Amino acid sequence: MTKRFLLFILTLGLCLTEIQTTYAQFGPPGGGPGGPGGFGGQDNRRKKEFTGVAEETPKGNGKIAGILVDSTSGKPVEFATVALINVKTNKPIDGTTSDAKGHFALTKLAPGDYRLQYSFIGYKNLDSKPFTVSKGTDLNLGSVKIQADVRTLGEVTVTGQAALIEEKVDRLVFNADKDITAKGGDASDVLKRVPMLSVDLDGNVSLRGSQNIRVLINNKPSTIVAANVADALKQLPADMIKSVEVITSPSAKYDAEGAAGIINIVTKKNTLHGLTLNVDAGAGLRASNLGLNGSYRQGKLGLTLGGFGRAMYNRASSTLDQTTLSGTQALRTSQQASAFDKPLFGQYTLGIDYDLAKDQSLSANIRYGTRNFVQQQNQLTSTFAGETLLGMTNRDVDRKDLSNSVDMNLDYVRTFKPQQEWSISTQYSRTGLTNNFYADILGQTGELTGRQRNLNNNTNQEITFQTDYQTPIRKNQLLEFGGKAIMRQVDSHYQYQIGGSTGELVFDPTNPSGALKYNQNIGAGYISYTYVTPSKYTFKVGTRYEHTGITATANENTPLNIPNYSNLVPSVNVSKGLKGGSTLKAAYNRRIQRPGLQQLNPNVNAANPQMIMVGNPNLSPELTDNVELSLSSTIKKTYLNAAVFGRLTNNAISQIRIPADTLTTGFPAGSIITTYQNIGVQRTVGASVFFNTNLTSKWSLNGGLDGYYMYMQGLTPGADGKSVTISNTGVSIGGRLMSQLQLDKGWSAQVFSFFRGPMPQLQGTMGSFYMYSLGVRKDLANKRGSIGLAAENFIGNGVTMRTNLNSPLLSQVNVTHLYNQNIKITFNYRIGKMTFEEPRRKSRSVSNDDVKGEGDGGGQPQAAPAGSRPK
Template structure:
């Protein structure tokens, strides 16, 4: 309670210290942005009246997204307020004074429309109903839009970060974007946490992929940052989403267009640590459209150094290990796609696509180890390890959407996904600088799944929405591993101490859900739902059937919000399930670094989490402030457990067990200030108190309960500016404090970047320069782990100073087409994802592919 009171005081002080002299962000909980900066809307007289309505295409009767709405005072014919329709064509102008008004509705590709003679009384709500826009076939040579889109949008169950204006993103990947999203933390390995939890689901355009199932960190490297439109952080998922992901859901939305004609975009970048080339094109004529794209990125000059010192005791014999490591890595990442969509009729559409992702990542590590055992002479050894992490992923989807009337629709979605993964390492073992032996570990996995999903939604009156649907997921994962040894020369042979093995894991899920949304005239919004999932497990290793068993779970969710006097309050509760991923299940004995070994546990059960949150947000003129307080309670938690090896002197073995409880209480604070229409800056801070409880094996071989508590703090600052003649600049800085673990704490780190960009040739081309961590040669991450049987201190030095030059060019002439509702796609947001974790002492390797 003391911690909660402290966080509350901090949030109140933060709100009070922010100057009220700035403004420009949508009211929290609103589904559409307010007036653009610099418009007369900033000086509109305030009242309690309200104007609402919806915009549709006059030919298809489909909603039109993002239509501009301008409000004029009829007494002087001046614009005094404005807004933009949401993704369902709805808009609302609020806090209006009594008077006579008219509105102007406009959107590219449509003829403008004026709704005149609108009379507002004090506190009156006027519903303009459905407004139809007719197509305007005139081709526009150039359209200039003044003002900036809201950086942050807040909805009843999620926070949306608009990433399109990130000028430092060129040549980077999705990791560079996610580091800047409030509520998220991304460590230096690319592992993503939401409010301190890595138990999250990551989707791409509302779709899962087996590439994400294996490792979030590796998958993010394949997504080019400059192709990301926005990132949705869903902290309180509704019943419509899969029950998996105890920490929440991250949905990465990539850029799309609804243009007619032919276009081709070329993006290129070169830097001291990586280079990239991307080609993305599209062709649309009439009812049919095609897209094709390819992205490739090469990474090089990635250097790490590490030191490790650990002491372990087994049967009253103490062994001290001192190890140093010098490593480097390089990789090639690619992402290629082919898409097709077709309007069967004015209310039916079909979408299909094929995506292929490739990852070829190699890591080289030279380890020097000294073992000092009680009563024995020191043992010196050296080990050169070359590890390969290779994968190829194919996703094929076919989706159908039938729209009966605005917001009433039925969809059928299918997805087939397959990931072929190779995780191998070769080690040369030296004794006094002479090659003594060679070792090899081969681990190949196949993860494939098929999903069928059907959803239906229908409005009830004007302020209610009912959604329900069903889903079936059929998954199969196979992982085979073997260990080989050899003399300095000659052929490899099986290693008898570590026999070959395999894991076959079938996981089928049947799910059904129902969700209901209700909105009152006084701006109360309630969204509740119930979801049931039944999981069927059939798993076995080469030693026999694994006793996991089938299980069912009922998952409720409730979200509510209320906006009053510019402040929005949100309350949320949901229950989540977290299934283990294959890296946690895979029994492959990963000994790339024999002093730090990892092995999975195929008998892991799912963990259950209850989440509670209270959110407050407010616009204070040009300042937007958001503070969220949360509690997360997890039982049967999947926890990393480390203990000394019984067979390898000085080695620490890491595995996973369902032995933990994790309780976390904290707050997230975010503030953004639009100093002018072209300059904005802000800050964010995350702080939470966590308590972890679990079990470990004591020196007498008996399980003993252990616990650890502490505060995790992180935060950052950012600033962005646009200038005349196509110039722009941006800066960002982030600091992560220490992270509490069951058996110790992992050190923090920092990250900062600046960038400038210049646009040419009527914005058809641009040139940019970005730099990151350029003031320091290296960064040190200090980790300490302790237990009754061992102590470990690990320092990793990362040399990540980087510079990159980027170039973009657009080819083709396009005309705007009416926005269309695309067929919905499969959304498998389940299974505990694998970040890969911080590798202690280097030389680690991934453990396979997670079952989805």
């Protein structure tokens, strides 16, 4: 072979070193010399990596040795490439890799002038100073520190803004640690502060105007989230939230669910040695809470144990004016209602993690959540034909929404080297739901004229198995692939009872008992590839295939003909680092939205007979195509992010509202039934801008505006009994502003405000609403705790929201008033002493992102009856 060809082979060998060590690591850990898990001696290693070259390299008796360590943690860097480069020719002539303890050595070196080049995935290349090897040289370089490269795989950390926001190739991360006014609250209070998100008065979350999202907690799903997103968020204390990740363009690694994207709530994790106990407490006009969280970590074992409870008390009132067309007769209904809510929420967690070996870890978690939502309503309803009063009813209603949920997961992670790992995850999740109401129907003088009772018990169960593998390919590429199986079962049983003036209850013949059994099995596989170019382009492309099989029966033995379906969902994310620290990103993805439990549940919920809710078990999933373009930049002390996006959904799951047919349902004249159908087309385009600036070293200001235009089209019953196509368009604008000020002697203050303009729906417009808060906090000695005071919506008499609905058969105006003024005091304190350790290995876990939650009406939230908006 010619000399030039040999140098080419040598250079190629250096590039392939990392791939070779990757495959070599699949042997038993700690393999002996020459065994499948190791490389043997240094000479043997060099012969494997530079076959055909080492023999041609000039020989001598010089030797160089050292240890490669991480510049931040001081830990050894294993399997890094060490190249010996001739100073005169600037060509590599020899090389090796560091072992499991970071040691490396080059022997039999001929005299000459050389330098060393160190390289490894996740670290910046490092070149040593030139040195001379002479006969008999034995040079020990000691510890060589190499720095992590935060730009690897395109993840960009905004310098100076990491305390608030981080931007990555496929997501935006909002760090919530320093939020004062959310202290003592729950997850919905934190999500109100997050860019691109909106939280309505029900606690339902929207991303860029769509409620078709998936909410995860530490990358894990929960069946309680599938049943009711708003209530699930109330079970998670704000004090335990570290950050919120808004994933507008999920990669193929994530489940294909969530038309608008995924919200991942990351809780605080203990990375300390020792024993500690945290106490978080709060008391206010509308809510009080108490949380206790303990942790113990020593050696290979870590334990966490926590409990949190919150009691709330809310008042609300509403008015309803609607006109319905029944045949040729127009009926007008007027209702005045008031409500008092007394919800209780709690959750208890136990976590265990154990390091089986240096490169293997096992973790297990159990979470138990409970909800006790009790509501008392009073409804005074009058029905008119023209100006003639047809009837008046007065109802006293007791509602009980109760649930208990348990999530258990077991995760195993094997790490081969940085960014190369294999994981196996399992999860069992089960939620029991009870949704009952009990109503007394009173006459005009207050006497009992009738009684009504609805019992609805549901269970939602999931069993998940998942495996994932990722490995670097050379220095600037990452390959990820994996598979997943989900076995989901929904079981709903319901019955109606009625009674007369005696109050004795019997089964209602017009609303017989019923049941729904719904089994859904999902098999999925994905592959994702990330590539970073020398010119700072990052490409993250992938595809995911999901097959869904469904079997369902109604009333125990009536099969429902719901077809199986398969979907291929691609995703493309591209980012480009520009001069001055700016980043340009573009993305495309396709998403699936499967119906959720409440959208499937055929139980007729008539707690308010003027606004009846019933699910549709025959719903099919909807598909959405998303595109996005964004630009972010840091100008002096100000971070700016601007984005435009588009979303197209066919076969959308949409809420429709139709007058009840009293001849077949037995409901009073003027009743409106709200249900779901796959009848919609939705097209949305929008833009958003967000900024964060440090006015001084202790004063920060951040905020943003977002808006979108939506076109909706669907079917609804017409006056002649046939379905007619209706459409609606509208623009919605929202914004937020938050400022934080650090004062002397441990004092700090914060002000926050948010508004959302009217939001278009297929059959009308949902009203605007706003929120604001002011808080101060004082850190205690040694920052072991703090005490704070916050006020929310303290001017005026609460928040009012007006919703308008229109279709060929009905028109409705619903005005809801929530008396949500609040003043609260918060306290937290940490007991115990701990010492820092290296951050724990990030564990893989199950993440089911594929179910549409309650209230996800395709961007068309329903106007709720009075009192249904707990905060």
